[in-house]
Amino acid sequence: xxxxxxxxxxxxxxxxxxxxxxxxxxYIRGKLGTILQYCGxxxxxxxxxxxxxxxxxxxxxxxxxxxxxxxxxxxxxxxDKLVIEIYDHWxxxxxxxxxxxxxx
Amino acid sequence: xxxxxDIGGDKAGVxxxxxLPWLYWEKKVEAIRNLLGDGTRRIIALDEMRRGFESFGQDxxxxxxFYRRRLEAxxxxxxxxxxxxxxxxDAAIGEKKRVWASELKNSSKI
Numbered sequence: 001x002x003x004x005x006x007x008x009x010x011x012x013x014x015x016x017x018x019x020x021x022x023x024x025x026x027y028i029r030g031k032l033g034t035i036l037q038y039c040g041x042x043x044x045x046x047x048x049x050x051x052x053x054x055x056x057x058x059x060x061x062x063x064x065x066x067x068x069x070x071x072x073x074x075x076x077x078x079x080d081k082l083v084i085e086i087y088d089h090w091x092x093x094x095x096x097x098x099x100x101x102x103x104x
Numbered sequence: 105x106x107x108x109x110d111i112g113g114d115k116a117g118v119x120x121x122x123x124l125p126w127l128y129w130e131k132k133v134e135a136i137r138n139l140l141g142d143g144t145r146r147i148i149a150l151d152e153m154r155r156g157f158e159s160f161g162q163d164x165x166x167x168x169x170f171y172r173r174r175l176e177a178x179x180x181x182x183x184x185x186x187x188x189x190x191x192x193x194d195a196a197i198g199e200k201k202r203v204w205a206s207e208l209k210n211s212s213k214i
Binding site for chain 2: 017021023025027045050051070
């Protein structure tokens with residue numbers, strides 16, 4: 001199956017209020033980032049959390065965010081980045097370019 | 105809803121920057137977790153254990169150390185899946201305590 005995202009694609013993290021164990025922290029939900037790397041396909045941790053150890057794998061990506069778009073911290077420099085691994089079903093495509101506060 | 109474990113970005117005050125020793129029992133907890141989760145057994149997945157301590161309730165979660173959380177969550181899931189019973193666990197703990205007590209008594213005689 002073809003992957004939905006390529007390196008360099010701009011993405012938005014979905015903000016779903018899903019109960020149970022999820023790997024996506026609240027601070028990153030709804031934020032805009034860029035695909036940095038493809039990590040492979042893994043079983044969905046949300047299924048593994050309830051003992052479901054079969055089924056199709058889900059694509060996992062390493063996604064980069066500009067720190068000063070995440071935190072209200074004046075010390076963060078425009079080049080400071082946060083990299084976090086996010087599963088495919090938590091990402092949507094976006095054409096909005098990520099801009100650090102300094103560029104806005 | 106944000107879970108009590110999801111603390112990234114919260115105000116944390118001063119963070120202690122000290123290296124804590126990795127205790128022997130903590131290494132055993134991690135070794136058991138690896139055995140329970142490996143590809144041949146698949147008894148408890150890593151994410152299943154995380155789900156365990158993420159549903160402890162905040163008081164219990166906040167009062168336990170990192171490895172105690174993992175240990176307690178593994179016990180909960182082993183009982184939940186009926187791999188062991190609470191009675192078997194209590195009996196095994198009781199037996200170990202008796203062995204340790206008698207070893208302690210013998211060693212003090214030397």
